[in-house]
Amino acid sequence: MPAVGAPYAALLSSLKVGDLTLKNRIIMSAMTRARSINNVPNDMNRAYYEQRAGAGLIITEGVPIDKRGSAWTDVPGIYTEEMAEGWKRVTDGVHAKGGLIFAQLWHMGRQAHSSFFDGKLPVGPSPLKIESPKGVPNADGEFVPYEVPHALTVDEIQEIVQQYKQAALLAKAAGFDGIEMHAANGYLVDQFLQSCSNQRTDEYGGSIENRYRFLDQLMDVALEAFPKERVGVRISPNTNFGGSGSPDFRETFTYVAEQVGKREVAYLQVLDGLAFGFHELGEPMTLDEFRPLVSEKTKIFGNVGYTPESGEEAITSGVADAITYGRYFLSNPDFPERLANNWPLNEPPEHAAWFTPDLPNREKYSTSWGYTEYLPYPEEAKQAASA
Structure with a gap:
């Protein structure tokens, strides 16, 4: 980790996002x-998110909207x-700590x-499997080849749209401040967006x-549950993750950014960094390309590989309104406070x-190992630093 030695005035400044x-x-x-466990949020999840309530905004781990939408063990849906009730305890905990x-x-x-x-079979827009030497973990934690997905019919697509609507309504009932539509990393929404994975010839493919x-x-139904100021969208134009990457x-x-921008949603999160892999099909898209595509009402969040220094620069230069950090929060639940106090x-x-899908390691996942075992900066150290 880089040393924290410079002020981060831009990162630590407040930001108005819609009415938040x-x-x-x-x-x-x-x-x-x-x-x-069993895909239901629990007390350990609540503690984990509570610890990180100092973030300007918490975006949860990916939350499946249907059982067939997730094939990772013990991911909260x-x-x-029952799942919504579990999440309500999480959101109550975060709000009690002053978080969003x-x-x-x-x-x-x-x-x-x-x-x-x-x-x-898993589903997709077209019967095209992901070509990957590593493969995909099955329910036993073993890596096996990806399968040719079932190509969704128009009626099945509409069923999934309604599942998203129900999930958005449950998120509202669970006390979330808003929702983010995951349209990145080669998952289902991204599979529809990209020509490499969508070879349909009907109204959902081609152009x-x-x-x-x-x-x-999906945006239509999301906005039935939340106002536009409480909805964000995540995209990954540069990655080859999950078989993505189109000429x-x-x-x-x-085009996607322009359409999202017309809706004046809360933010567009762009995974502009290359740590998820790069498809090498052209020069990477950068945040400054997206800024003019959305109105001032839609904020730009940068993501992937940012340090505190590069995040500060992105904000001060005007290409980003906020920066999304991952691994820093894993072991530093009070990450913003640590930056503020050096x-x-x-x-x-x-x-x-x-x-990890590895089952022997997963036995530790019911414990605090690598999860809630990381605590805020010790009080005695704070006192010593201020003495």
């Missing part, structure tokens, strides 16, 4: 942690009343595996306008503690 005031511009990124929290609505699409669905239609309909990526994501940062936990 973020106390700083340090956003906690969505990070799958798989610590919810939001498609039952959005739920990231998520569907894995063709990145899932049939072993989680009683043999039913960029048609490939955007699914996300457009027309720049035209596609320029306190040292902890190293991140070992990678197996972030998330």
Whole structure:
């Protein structure tokens, strides 16, 4: 981790996002942690998010909107009343600590595996499997080849749209301050957006306008549950994660940003960094390309690989309104406070503690290992530093 030696006035300044005031511009990124037994949020999840309520905004880990939308063990969903009740305890805890929290609505699409669905194939816009030497973890934690997904019919697409609507309504009932539509990283929404994974010939494929239609309909139902100022969108124009990366990526994501901008939603989160991999199909898209595509009402969040220094620069230069951080928050629950006071940062936990399908390691996931074991900066150290 880099030493913290410079002031971060821009990162630590407040930001008005719609009718919400973020106390700083340090956003906690969505990070799958798989610590919810039977997919229901629990007390350990509440403690984890409470610890990080000092972020300007918390964006939850990806929250599946349907059982067939997730194929990762113990990921908290939001498609039952029990799940919503679990999340209500989490949001109550975050709010009690003065924090704000959005739920990231998520569907894995063709990145899932049939072993989680009683043999039913994962779904996607087209019957195109992901080509990857690593493969995908099955329900036993073993890596196996990706499967050719079931190509969704128009009626099935509409069923998923309604599942998103129900998830958004449950998120509202659970006390979330807003929702983020996960349209990145090669998951289902991104699969529709990208020409490499969407080869449909109906109203959901072909032209960029048609490939955007699914996300457009999801935005419609999201806005039935939350006002536009409480909805964000996440995109990843540069990555090859999950089989993504299309020759027309720049035209596609320029159009997506323009359409999202017309809705004047809360923010557009752009994964402009390359740590998730780079498709090498052209020059990477940068935040300054997206800024003129949205109105001032829609904030730009940068994400992937930012340090405190580069995040400060992105904000002061005007290309970003806020920066979304992930791994810093893993081991520094009070990350913004540490920056404000020049306190040292902890190293991140070992990678197996972030998330792993490996079952022997997963036995530790019911404990605080790599999760809630990281505490705020010690009081005695604070006193010594101020003496």
